[in-house]
Amino acid sequence: MSTLTGRTPGFRTALAFEWTKFAGLRSTRWTMAATGLVTVAGAVFVGVSGSLQPDDTVLGGSLTLSIVSLMIAGVVGALTVCGEYAAATVTSTFTAVPRRGRVLLAKAVLLAVLLYGVAFVSCTVAYLLGGAILEDGAYARGEPLPALFGIAALFAVVGVLGLAIGTLLRASVGSVTTVVAVLLLPSLFGPLFGDARPWVAGASPTAALEKLTQTSDAGPEAVGSLGAWPSLALVAVYSALLLGLAAWRLRRRDV
Template structure:
């Protein structure tokens, strides 16, 4: 009778691998740092913001030079800043779209969502980083443009027939143009918030469409189409709808913050339209979050 085979001897377990990198629980700050690294290391961010700055300040400067050669001015002191920002906002909108659609175009979104499975955290981090960057840069450009207009046009006289103009009643002091604290707040902080929200809306639309060209085209339509459509509504029966279309158009909201409304009453500040834009932007971002969390990628 043969002896039973000896039981195999198992080697003692090897000691576990200890990573030299400290393992910590991820949080929202890590997502913010990641999105900030991505947005500042992409060339399109730098070029887009530089072009926005040049357009806003450059067109504003040209406008101030043109007005300074005249003896009389018939608009609020800081109103000329609108014309540069009207072009500069397109750059901010484009950047807002590219913040998210560029990752879908390159497939980088898969890596992002693998590193941070909390998809809501990713979208929120993108929105916060972009909004703060866009607001800061736009505020600097608007403030510089306002200072240029204030220094070049503050001594301009207002024509006698415009002294009692309802749109200029709070912009005249001793027959000359002045800018009140409300004017400065609207033309700098208000305008910067408005443009940044438009860019954030572009980010939300980009999250829904996931295609750069489609999202940018959609946002251009949102900004330009209401006003362009209203220009061709010439019938009397369409007058009421035309006025509302112009009043609630994005360009009119921005112009009202500079106290030169395309459609509206004297004394309108643009802050209610800013609140409306914030509500629309929030709704689109919620829709983008819903799509991001209910699809594979």
């Protein structure tokens, strides 16, 4: 299009291109759907099985599997760009929209909006289902608002984080592995760092999620003393920085 008209497509056009590609891929559609369904399924399982801990909240228990959904959100972000490299369609993308930073920004905005919507709806439904299934008055309800808005925002941020990782690595397997590692390893290996454990584990997206969902596992000794919203802001900051690095690398590559 840019060759025929002599003008570089604007951001809205780039966004429309990205939506067409995203909606046309079965893998991304199903992975996006799984992001929401896993959370809801987890709420039903916890409610029916009665596996919620006595000191947990309805909000935290209902969103038990939201950590799995968060990982899927990161994978969606990585596959959004890695799929184009695997199918060798990325060259066509940059031919249609030569400004590579604009392409990456359009992908990031599209992912953030879609993941925010899916996460907010699915987490809200999960909370309502959990509250309906669990014994009334047996557990503290938690504070769903404004926490649900923050949880949805975290999903959007992690999707962008996955996009940045996928742009830097370009390979699906390596990108997916890295996304999962970023989300899980700080919590798994945090105890190895002794007194620094809260700082290591507390900087991960999963720590921010545990704080926002108000689970009984979100103690300061495990996920740090930083509050839920500052933790979300921290994840957003380093995700934005990584996206900036990815944009810089993207401009310097041949493809």
